[in-house]
Amino acid sequence: MKYLVLLGDGMAGYPLDELGGKTTLAYAKTPNMDYMAAHGKLGRAKTVPKGLPPGSDVANLAVLGYDPAKHYTGRAPLEAASIGVPLGPDDVAFRCNLVTLKHCDRSDSGSESSRRCYMEDFSAGHITTPEAHKLIASIGEALGSDDIKFYPGVSYRHLMVWKGGKDRLECVPPHDITGREIADYMPVGDGSDVIDDLMRRSSGVLKGHDVNKAREEEGKHPANSIWLWGQGKKPSLPPFLEKYGLTGAMISAVDLMKGIAAILGFKVLDVPGATGYIDTNYVGKAEAALKALDDVDFVYVHVEAPDEAGHGGNMEHKVKAIEDFDDKVVGTVMEALKGRPGYRILVMPDHPTPVVLKTHTSDPVPFIIYEPGAEDTSRGHKAYNEEEAERSSLYLEDGYKIMEYLINNGGSGN
Numbered sequence: 001m002k003y004l005v006l007l008g009d010g011m012a013g014y015p016l017d018e019l020g021g022k023t024t025l026a027y028a029k030t031p032n033m034d035y036m037a038a039h040g041k042l043g044r045a046k047t048v049p050k051g052l053p054p055g056s057d058v059a060n061l062a063v064l065g066y067d068p069a070k071h072y073t074g075r076a077p078l079e080a081a082s083i084g085v086p087l088g089p090d091d092v093a094f095r096c097n098l099v100t101l102k103h104c105d106r107s108d109s110g111s112e113s114s115r116r117c118y119m120e121d122f123s124a125g126h127i128t129t130p131e132a133h134k135l136i137a138s139i140g141e142a143l144g145s146d147d148i149k150f151y152p153g154v155s156y157r158h159l160m161v162w163k164g165g166k167d168r169l170e171c172v173p174p175h176d177i178t179g180r181e182i183a184d185y186m187p188v189g190d191g192s193d194v195i196d197d198l199m200r201r202s203s204g205v206l207k208g209h210d211v212n213k214a215r216e217e218e219g220k221h222p223a224n225s226i227w228l229w230g231q232g233k234k235p236s237l238p239p240f241l242e243k244y245g246l247t248g249a250m251i252s253a254v255d256l257m258k259g260i261a262a263i264l265g266f267k268v269l270d271v272p273g274a275t276g277y278i279d280t281n282y283v284g285k286a287e288a289a290l291k292a293l294d295d296v297d298f299v300y301v302h303v304e305a306p307d308e309a310g311h312g313g314n315m316e317h318k319v320k321a322i323e324d325f326d327d328k329v330v331g332t333v334m335e336a337l338k339g340r341p342g343y344r345i346l347v348m349p350d351h352p353t354p355v356v357l358k359t360h361t362s363d364p365v366p367f368i369i370y371e372p373g374a375e376d377t378s379r380g381h382k383a384y385n386e387e388e389a390e391r392s393s394l395y396l397e398d399g400y401k402i403m404e405y406l407i408n409n410g411g412s413g414n
């Protein structure tokens with residue numbers, strides 16, 4: 001048996017008045033996923049365990065069959081793997097965003113302006129990678145030391161590693177505090193003084209930097225501070241082959257997913273034109289997955305677009321992303337595998353990203369398990385959406401059991 005996971009990040013959501021009380025998933029035209037639900041299994045899985053943040057890192061680890069409560073150590077250690085930064089046992093990795101703060105002069109911590117300082121843009125206007133690399137190089141020169149090192153990543157997402165650092169402090173993701181005063185969200189706990197100091201001093205390094213001067217002249221958001229969060233030590237994740245006896249491949253535009261794949265021992269397949277947004281190369285991803293199934297037993301296709309649209313609060317974009325996911329990813333796969341035995345497909349989101357909230361929630365998500373060669377209409381499901389899935393008796397409280405479920409008895413019985 002060969003396995004395919006088609007994951008629409010953040011695809012689930014909440015009912016919207018503008019859509020007549022439907023969610024974007026229920027409203028979107030999804031003939032392929034509806035067909036799969038009607039000819040396969042439909043259920044719900046709680047991918048985010050109680051007490052953990054509903055991040056894509058936690059939720060995708062669960063979908064891949066790893067109990068986040070046991071294995072999750074933070075986002076940054078997973079991203080470190082994606083850019084090939086090795087972590088020692090005492091190293092703590094931090095996600096280092098380049099952000100735009102407003103009404104800020106953090107050089108004088110006592111002044112009024114440093115108190116009333118806002119998070120204007122968690123991505124510094126989706127700064128380009130070449131611009132960002134110049135800024136991160138300057139940050140590294142000014143703030144780096146034997147214990148503190150900065151590593152350039154992609155666009156606004158970079159990495160800092162603190163040798164022998166603290167990992168128990170609380171840091172807030174910047175994309176959760178857009179438009180809010182940062183004074184209310186500064187890091188707290190053991191080691192927060194070190195992190196706070198680095199973020200504060202970064203403003204001095206970035207203020208008046210040539211890259212920012214050019215951006216401001218073009219009316220773009222300057223990257224005038226770093227924001228550190230998502231910290232953790234190296235996770236101990238047993239390789240997928242060892243855990244499930246299957247060789248695997250990952251198709252995603254997102255560093256986090258490439259990092260998880262690297263740690264699990266998957267092949268990481270890059271698809272030209274994969275952007276992580278609604279203009280991504282959907283068909284290219286599906287075709288690469290079908291091709292990869294010739295070499296490996298298991299392929300994971302991660303599509304970021306619905307989540308980005310959810311974070312942007314853009315209902316039209318989210319509906320479009322879901323319709324394109326259904327037509328160009330799921331549709332391409334269904335066409336190629338029509339009637340062919342020996343394939344089992346899991347379709348699901350990792351977590352909901354409701355347009356009304358612009359952020360993730362921990363609600364259970366609807367999933368489909370479908371076998372092209374073993375269709376079964378006995379359960380009488382009509383469509384793929386949250387409401388229809390809630391009517392199903394199939395529910396996994398421990399969402400990470402979805403992988404075992406897919407591999408062991410996806411096709412037959414209950």
Ligand SMILES: [Zn+2]
Nearest residue numbers: 009010056350
């Ligand atoms: Zn996600």
